[in-house]
Amino acid sequence: MKKILVIHGPNLNLLGEREPGIYGDMNFNTLNENIVKRANELGMECDVFQSNHEGAIIDKLHEARTEYFGVVLNAGAYTHYSYAIRDAIAAVKIPVIEVHISNVFARDGFRSNSVIAPVCKGSISGLGYASYYLGVQALAEL
């Protein structure tokens, strides 16, 4: 059975209370339950990790390379400037799918640039929580 990992970056633990007009009002734990349920329905095991710290996300990506088939990653604001996370994704050989709840191309100018996109297998942005579900589905189909 395929085992996948979902990684949430900084501030995503506050989903539900954080800027609900942009990020929706689903509680973080409920979202994770839904993600795991969808993965299970697609015949995959799914673990979830969240950190507000760049190094912890990098450590988890390194760990993932031997434990998981692939990763769904919402790197939060690190998406836009973390060359260290970009290098970690490039270093691990498993597919990483970049996801964003909001449409990063329709917001502040700095959000239009993703330094991780070139090293990710693919990117999904702006579909609300469905961005995660579709990321999971993409891993099921790879």
Ligand code: DQA
């Ligand atoms: C986000 C978009 C980022 O620009 C922002 O910093 C986030 C969340 C999203 O899911 O829409 O923290 O990745």
